[in-house]
Amino acid sequence: MTFINYASREINCKIVYYGPGLCGKTTNLQYIYDSTAKNAKGKLISLATETDRTLFFDFMPLELGTVRGFKTRFHLYTVPGQVYYDASRKLILKGVDGVVFVADSQEERMDANIESLYNLEENLQEQGFDLMKLPYVLQLNKRDLPNVIPAEELKAELQRKDEPSFDAIATDGEGVFDTLKAVAKQVLTELRKG
Amino acid sequence: MAETPVIINELNFQKIQSLLQKLCVESAARVVLLVDRDGQPIACHGDVGDMDTTSFSSLAAGNIAATSSMARLIGEEEFPAVVHEGERESIFISVIGRSLLAVVFDRRSTLGLVKLRTKKASFSVAKILEEIARDSADQTLNETSFFAEVTEDDIDSLFS
Numbered sequence: 001m002t003f004i005n006y007a008s009r010e011i012n013c014k015i016v017y018y019g020p021g022l023c024g025k026t027t028n029l030q031y032i033y034d035s036t037a038k039n040a041k042g043k044l045i046s047l048a049t050e051t052d053r054t055l056f057f058d059f060m061p062l063e064l065g066t067v068r069g070f071k072t073r074f075h076l077y078t079v080p081g082q083v084y085y086d087a088s089r090k091l092i093l094k095g096v097d098g099v100v101f102v103a104d105s106q107e108e109r110m111d112a113n114i115e116s117l118y119n120l121e122e123n124l125q126e127q128g129f130d131l132m133k134l135p136y137v138l139q140l141n142k143r144d145l146p147n148v149i150p151a152e153e154l155k156a157e158l159q160r161k162d163e164p165s166f167d168a169i170a171t172d173g174e175g176v177f178d179t180l181k182a183v184a185k186q187v188l189t190e191l192r193k194g
Numbered sequence: 195m196a197e198t199p200v201i202i203n204e205l206n207f208q209k210i211q212s213l214l215q216k217l218c219v220e221s222a223a224r225v226v227l228l229v230d231r232d233g234q235p236i237a238c239h240g241d242v243g244d245m246d247t248t249s250f251s252s253l254a255a256g257n258i259a260a261t262s263s264m265a266r267l268i269g270e271e272e273f274p275a276v277v278h279e280g281e282r283e284s285i286f287i288s289v290i291g292r293s294l295l296a297v298v299f300d301r302r303s304t305l306g307l308v309k310l311r312t313k314k315a316s317f318s319v320a321k322i323l324e325e326i327a328r329d330s331a332d333q334t335l336n337e338t339s340f341f342a343e344v345t346e347d348d349i350d351s352l353f354s
Contacts, residue, residue: 002199003234007207012234042248047256056260059233059252065352068344072352075233075252091259095232188349191199 001095002191010071013187014095015180018120019102020112021053021081024141024170028102029058029078031173032180036062054080057092064184074184081116090123098135098187099124100179102170103158105140105148113158121160131160135186138165139179144172200230201330207237209322213315214239217295221311222303224283227296228319229254236293245298254287254296262289277305290316293323 003012017025026046033044040063047056058078063071079089101120103113121131140154148154155165164182168175202210210228218226218240225240227247235251262272275288286297286308295316297308 001230001232001234003202003230003236004199005202005207005236007202007204014232014234043246045249045252056256059249061248061252067348067352075248077233077252087263088260091256091263094259095230095234184352185349188344188352189346192344192346192349 002097002187004070009069010073011067011191012073012075013097013184013191014075014077015098015100015183015187016093016096017076017078017100017102018089018093018116019081019141020104020109020116021083023081023102023104023109023113023116024139024168025078025081025102026052026054026058027170028100028139028141028168028176028179029060029076031170031176032062032076033060035173035177040064053082054078055085056080056088067188072184072188074180074187076180083115086119086123089119090126093123093127093129096124096127096129096134097190098137098183099131100137100139100183101158102139102141102168103154105142105151105154106145107147107149110149110154110157113154117158117160135183135190136160136163137179137183137186138163139168139170139175140165141168141170141175143167143174144169198330200326201333202236202326203329206322206326206329210237210319211239213318213322217297217311217315220315221297221299221308223297223299223308224302225298227251227254227294227298229294229296231255231258231289231292231294240298250296254285254294258287258289258294275309279305286312288312288316290320291323292327293319295319 042061044060046058049055060076062074077092079092166175166179214226227238228236229251233252233255238247265272278285283300288295
């Protein structure tokens with residue numbers, strides 16, 4: 001849920017990165033954090049297991065700039081991707097303004113992508129959201145691996161509504177900022193449209 | 195987006211700040227924060243120092259979200275308040291509708307005092323939050339609203 005504070009002249013929005021386990025959600029955030037100037041970011045909070053699997057969520061606030069004198073801040077969250085953390089995923093989706101679905105391009109992860117996407121739609125519906133109306137971007141991650149499904153085929157399976165889709169190699173940063181910019185722009189455009 | 199944005203005008207923000215200031219003084223707290231349940235910080239008052247209030251807000255919301263789910267698993271609707279006692283500093287978080295009032299206090303105060311003052315303050319905070327919710331729902335994108343002035347070029351310039 002977007003917060004517009006006229007006193008502090010700030011707009012705060014929430015973006016959630018979703019996807020199956022080990023698809024690269026945390027890697028996206030990590031790259032964004034490492035590449036952003038100090039004065040434009042807060043801390044990267046990661047609630048993770050000892051083996052660095054996201055346990056509850058990752059979070060970082062990011063300041064994108066000023067629009068008509070208002071600072072635009074995006075709160076980026078990731079959800080835990082492993083199947084049994086569904087209860088936590090539902091909580092993190094509350095108040096979401098935009099979603100990035102990070103797909104794992106590897107052939108053997110196709111079922112996991114589809115299951116996670118279905119789970120996203122279900123959880124959004126429970127919160128009263130409709131994926132068809134929500135700012136939403138698809139990221140096809142891990143494009144550098146040898147066993148990836150062709151991008152067009154992956155898009156055909158996973159695209160829901162002609163949402164923008166970006167090839168990515170999150171470990172190198174490729175596609176990471178393009179994805180973020182696309183979803184942030186959608187969120188602001190939707191706010192403008194009312 | 196399913197929900198209307200929450201719009202806080204200057205008057206309501208000042209009212210919230212005054213309430214937080216009063217609570218901070220009356221409960222002898224170090225910091226008092228008002229946080230949305232989805233993790234957005236709304237306002238804070240006190241000796242923040244180098245405390246990362248944005249992260250704190252997100253974690254407080256996550257904390258309450260998790261404990262509320264645990265409450266439902268044992269047949270409770272939710273836990274209206276949560277306490278974390280540390281060696282030097284403690285945190286008391288109480289749920290006020292869609293928001294959380296978080297009080298960080300040290301040995302200058304006591305849990306009992308914080309609970310008492312927070313309960314008293316929560317009624318006034320709830321009233322202002324209701325007013326904010328009403329104003330946000332009523333406010334349409336009219337000629338004077340902020341987003342009506344924003345152009346596509348303004349948005350594009352953020353990403354250039």
